[in-house]
Amino acid sequence: MLTLSVTYRQSWATKIGITYRPSSTLNHFLFGEFMIGLACATLSCDGFGDTDFVESFRMLPQIGFKYVEFNCWYPRTVTPAKMRDLKQRCEDTGLVPISLHCTSFGGADGMDRSRDAAHKIRFMEAARELGVTRVGATGHARGTSGGLQAIIEVLQEIAPVAEELGIELGLENHEGNNLETIEDYEQIFSVIDSPNVGIWLDTGHFDASNVNMDNLIDRLSTRVNHIHVKDNLQKGKKSFTRFGHGTTDNYHVIDRMLALGYSGYITVELSPLEKETIFEDLVVAKKMFERYETTT
Structure with missing residues (x-):
């Protein structure tokens, strides 16, 4: 299939009076682009510690995951040297990186927001070094670190950078965030209309927050x-569990998004981790969601 450049798609969409958005319905219906890849986040194997992704590189190829999302929350995980290291390890193991997940958007004051803007710009550069086009993060605890306004202020400065670098920024929902x-999201998008800023839809966290995902x-x-x-045990309460043990209707959400033309990646996040069953739990998740893959 011929892959059209982002610049071409943006210019073509502008000519007919619409806004081009990466990974949106437009890609499918206007440009004939449709792809679903199933990825796994490294937190599913390595948890939230600074483990250098050792378990992810060990487990994911064995389970059969091809695509990987790196959770980069520590100083050494954002350096150019680490990007070179991850790129080489992916080549050695057959994994394909698709995205970077970094620490939260926002800041209590101007200095904190300046640091946050610089942090996100560095992650966009790191993404290019690794060969990926997606960078995502959530926010801080609800009502702290400048709230929603701080996120908007940072996005106003970094969205043009994302457009220039060809990076898709993702704003991930979290319970109590x-x-x-x-x-x-509607408040953010009333100000930020960049086609390179979107939602990283987290099904379990929306369930935990009692958000109606159909709405x-x-x-x-x-x-x-x-x-x-x-997967979450109880709607309206943060109670994450093993896949297949909760009440989150992941299939329904994915089916609706696909019917509307979603094209991109679905990333498995296993939380919390029980060391004795991580491998088995991820095998279950792979079997549950591999039905959606159009690329292997």
Whole structure:
């Protein structure tokens, strides 16, 4: 299939009076681009510690995952040297990196927001070094670190950088977070209209926040540029569990997004981790969601 450049697609969309958005319905229906890849986040294997992704590189090829999302939350995980290291290790193991997940958007004051802008710009550079086009993060605890306004202020400065570098920025929802509700996203997008800024839809966290995902999809499906699947035990309460043990209707969310033309990646996030069953739990997740893959 012929792959059209982002610049070409943006210019073509402008000519007919619409806004081009990466990973949106437009790609499917206007440009004939449709692809679903199934990835796994490194936190699923290595947890939240600074483990140098050892377990991810060991487990994921054995389970059969091809695509990997790196959770880079520590100083050594953002350096150019680490990007070269990850790129080489991916080549050695047959894994294909698809995205970087970094620490939270926002800042309590101007200095903190300046640091956050610089941090996100560095991650966009790191993404290019690794050969990926997606960078995502959530926010800080709800009502802290400048709230939603701080996120908007940072995005106003870095969205043009994302457009220049060809990077898709993802705003991931978390329970009890500045990025949590449909209204949070609508407020952001009323100010930030960049085609390179979208939603990293986390199914488990939306369930934990008691957000109606059908309403979210009805109102904001064209802004979703990445999907995280997770299982939660009880709607309205953060109670993550092993895949197949909860009540999160991941299939319904994915099916609706696909019907609307979503094209991109679905990333498995296993939380919490029980060391004795991580491998088995990820095998289950792979079997659950591999039905959606169009690329292997």
